[in-house]
Amino acid sequence: MPDRAKSFFWYELMTSDLEAAEAFYTSVVGWTAEPFDAPGVPPYVVVKAGDRGVGGLMAFPDEVRESGMPPAWIGYIGADDVDAATASVKASGGSVHREPADIPGVGRFSVVADPQGAVFMLLHANGPAQPPVPMDAPGHIGWRELYADDWESALEFYSGLFGWTRDDTVDIGEMGTYQLFAVDGEQNGGMMNRPPQVPAAFWQFYLNVPAIDAATRRVTDNGGTVTFGPDQVPGGQWVVTCTDPQGAHFGLVAPVR
Template sequence: MPNTPQSFFWYELMTTDLDAAEAFYTAVVGWRAEPFDKTPGMPRYVIVNAGNRGVGGLMNLPEEARKMGMPPAWIGYIHSRDVDASVASLTKAGGIVHRAPADIPSVGRFAVVADPQGAVFMLLQPDGPDQPAVPLDTLGHVGWHELYATDWQKALDFYSGQFGWGKDEQFDMGQMGIYQLFNAGAGMIGGMMNKPEQMPAPAWQFYFNVAAIDAAAKRVTDHGGKVLMGPMEVPGGQWIVQCEDPQGAHFALLAPVR
């Protein structure tokens, strides 16, 4: 287990239409987007900002991913102080390596991996000094991380062992099973549950903070996206809505009850 819990700190959309995705999410979430141009010869990459900081990026699906049939999707990056050591530890614990550690010039060292049940995420060892975490309640930032697993207990054991996450409260959702909250040190950052049968594979879902849920849900449909579930109120004084963007990537929105 790491001495200090490590969490998600960057979120990346791989899409089939970068221009359309940029227009959609800036309208729906309210991000300020800017091009990332520090790496000559690299594919186009758009940084999205929450508050005064970049919190994620948008890019076109790489050709090799398209050929493998990967759909548009959001993927989260977990911070690592040593990607190679993290990958070795993950592999020993039954995790999956989809892309071995490699360097991104001017950015850091990364790897594409999955937990033992197949939920994909990335590891990133950034260049330069660590920056303070962006507060989870910042508008536009991810305020909640949700894992749909085949066995949430084993998933929590894995993430606890690799990244120091802790078990928190849990809720009995009846036929939907247990919803287990988890933390990465101080404060809850997400929940885990066993995935519904109709969901093809385990996956992470990310909830972006917005000011008001009904207005945000309307922006989703007004700009060509779909509302898949909600809006609905959840424990903790919040509203959520689960959505799909026009290219088919799943995401969710989170707002306080007013």
């Protein structure tokens, strides 16, 4: 277990249509978008809530497009030493999709997956770390959710590598158990065994919006699809899950309907 717990802190959409994705998410979430220009880096758009970056949008690199990967949001977990953390992922039964490499002007990263195949990235960013963002900060990621083959072994994997801890357990009826996890004592997300209609393990991220019904209308008005909800969850918040027009999965979470 690391000396200090690590969490997701950056989120990246790989998409088949960068321009359309930028238009969709800025309309739905209210983000502003800025191009990021650096030598050797493909076209990349940074999306911001206020003056704080939330994540980035990029078109599929050729090798990813050729692999048949669908559009998807992928999260970055912070690492003090990307090479060592990547080796730990592999030693713990995970896989490495891209070995550690440097991004000019950004930092060092790798692309990995947990033992059940859910993909995430590791990143050590150049420069000083920014302070954590409150879980309910508008336009930021308000919840992280893992659809796993076996949530218990998944929690053991992430706890061992990143210091996450078990939090509340929620009975969700026929769907089984929803296990919350905490980072440094704060609830950070949940895990559950994936239902039959979900073909593979993956991470889904929920974006904070002011009110769920208005945000849901913005999704459908801009060509997206609502796949579940609106539904009220324990604690009183409202959620929906969606796909964007290119097919990437994401969620929305709001304090009111």
